[in-house]
């Protein structure tokens with residue numbers, strides 16, 4: 113986010129704001145600035161909204177993502193699309209033994225045989241430093257992630273032809289020969305393209321000195337692994353707090369100072385959690401360790 117030359121906007125001396133990147137963070141920032149009558153332009157690299165696959169599921173947390181949606185005036189729309197059962201969590205090991213099956217409330221799902229394996233929300237099947245992770249999308253598809261702990265250049269050295277999904281599936285499954293056929297069916301019976309991805313994270317204590325007229329938010333500020341389920345929530349909360357600071361102070365540099373200090377603090381805490389969760393999940397006995405972690409959360413919260 114950066115600003116150009118100062119000029120009067122809506123009775124303040126705020127300059128027009130430029131936002132680079134129309135992800136969750138950029139869009140929430142733009143939306144709240146518009147509500148506050150602050151001049152804003154958003155630049156997005158993707159040419160169209162369908163340039164990349166859409167429709168993943170996100171857990172939008174009450175103390176972060178939902179706060180941002182409220183500030184953006186989108187709470188009612190959010191409530192209207194929330195999916196019952198989306199927060200369900202199942203944890204299995206490689207034999208298919210269920211270590212944890214958390215079901216929240218009643219909900220509908222059209223495919224009972226799938227419900228049996230992956231549930232209605234997220235499923236983690238973990239063992240031997242690898243795993244299958246799934247979530248059910250709003251339109252009823254199952255997103256399947258295959259996770260490996262391998263060297264950074266493995267995608268190019270493994271020889272797996274990711275551009276040929278049928279061959280790639282066979283080679284991926286060769287890494288799971290001693291896993292339950294019920295679980296490997298998630299890959300075997302999937303007819304979709306495969307997108308190889310590395311997971312990167314910024315150093316946990318990453319920070320910078322305030323710079324006049326420019327700052328970062330969301331992944332650009334604190335990229336972390338998805339294992340705390342916080343990246344999208346933090347991006348939206350960053351955006352809301354920055355937008356409100358701009359509107360309240362009417363001064364870009366003062367707003368940046370006000371925004372950055374608490375942003376670093378919460379991002380560092382979440383980055384630590386996310387890294388610890390990733391180490392725990394992608395480990396020799398990830399299922400047992402994740403189930404134990406969830407049980408300790410329940411104990412802390414006093415839930416049965």
Ligand SMILES: Cc1cc2nc3c(=O)[nH]c(=O)nc-3n(C[C@H](O)[C@H](O)[C@H](O)COP(=O)(O)OP(=O)(O)OC[C@H]3O[C@@H](n4cnc5c(N)ncnc54)[C@H](O)[C@@H]3O)c2cc1C
Pocket residue numbers: 132133134135136137138155156157158169170171329330331332338341342343344345346347
């Ligand atoms: C597999 C996976 C699962 C995840 N699951 C969860 C989850 O369950 N819960 C959760 O909270 N988070 C999750 N995350 C993290 C979440 O997706 C990110 O933290 C979130 O998208 C960050 O939002 P952002 O706006 O900062 O960045 P992005 O969403 O990455 O948006 C950045 C935008 O900037 C654009 N851009 C990039 N460069 C330029 C440029 N030079 N010029 C113009 N535009 C540019 C990009 O095209 C993109 O649209 C997951 C991430 C992954 C990879």
